[in-house]
Amino acid sequence: MTDRPYPTVSAAEQLRDLPAAIFLEVAGRLHQISLDDGDDPIEVARRHMERRPWENRFRIVRLQRFSLAPDPHWANDVSPDGGPLCGDETTVDGAVVRCTLECHSEGIDHAGHIRLNGQPVAVHYWRPTPSPAP
Known part of the structure; x- marks a missing residue:
């Protein structure tokens, strides 16, 4: 059996204990930049705009995977x-x-x-x- 990226939960309270990934998403594009602890999303966005100045709209996305039995x-x-x-x-x-x-x-x-x-x-x-x- 393979490792599961979607741990099984049975109650909403269990979601607090699951890992979450945080991304800076470029709006209107299929592009996400992973944010590590301590990363400043504004600085990450500015560095992105140095390479692609026309991409100036962003979202911060929190991704938490889970499954139900x-x-x-x-x-x-x-x-x-x-x-x-x-x-x-x-x-x-x-x-x-x-x-x-x-x-x-x-x-x-x-x-x-x-x-x-x-x-x-x-x-x-x-x-x-x-x-x-x-």
């Missing part, structure tokens, strides 16, 4: 929203794990239950395998 009563072939499942497969220690997310586009991580005696015991996440070029 999956409902063990989910059907095996339908997502919680009622749509068809992705169904992509991988193996973990010789066991087949099938993606239980609703069908999704390339670039989205897959996720599937690892089952022991038919019961879900963990969730495994994996990246899609790139398709070979024609």
